[in-house]
Amino acid sequence: MKALSVSRFNALWLVLMAVMMATRFKHFGDMLHLPDASMAIFFLGGLYLRHHWTFVVMVLLAxxxxxxxxxxxxxxxxxxxxAYSFLPLAYAVLWYAGRWYAPRMTGRAMSYLAAFIVALLAAIGSFAISNGSFYWLGGRYANxxxxEYVARLWQWGPLFVRTTISYVxxxxxxxxxxxxxxxxxNGHEKARA
Structure with a gap:
């Protein structure tokens, strides 16, 4: 997939920031709010925007x-x-998985399926980092x-990962x-010319 034009880059970046702002306040969503799209936004940002500085700005926005x-x-x-200090690393897993996969996007059905699988694996890795750091370093669990960690991972992981891959x-x-x-x-316009 080729890089976006400046105008498309800016438009997509604004859309991603707006979605993050609209969904960041509710992790799981409810009847009035969509669930947090942040993890998906970081994957999609890597896939479409790609720039390192854009990643930094998105982390600062979060x-x-x-x-x-x-x-x-x-x-x-x-x-x-x-553990909150590990969130940039968790988000980097998503961003750089998307960035890594971006040149492989061909527009064919299999490339979309592969992007989905990369997003799924990145979401699992990202969640393991954020959840693991919270559990082991957060100081919220006495012993x-x-x-217990594996039980909590299975309790919360599928919900976070499902939300991420749904947005993706x-x-x-x-x-x-x-x-x-x-x-x-474009095909119709070329046929007319």
């Missing part, structure tokens, strides 16, 4: 949104521990041990549809 949600929106600060699947389907429409439109 931190700023967390600060606002805790300071002004009444969100609990339970997760803000030493952490492996069996929607984005990949949208990309496939838009690519087909653009290719069809």
């Amino acid at each position: 931190v700023a949104l967390d600060w606002v949600s805790i300071s002004y929106a009444g969100v609990s600060d339970f997760c803000i521990t030493l 952490p041990h492996m069996s 699947a929607v984005a990949l389907v949208l990309q496939a549809v838009v690519s087909r429409v653009v290719a069809s439109t």
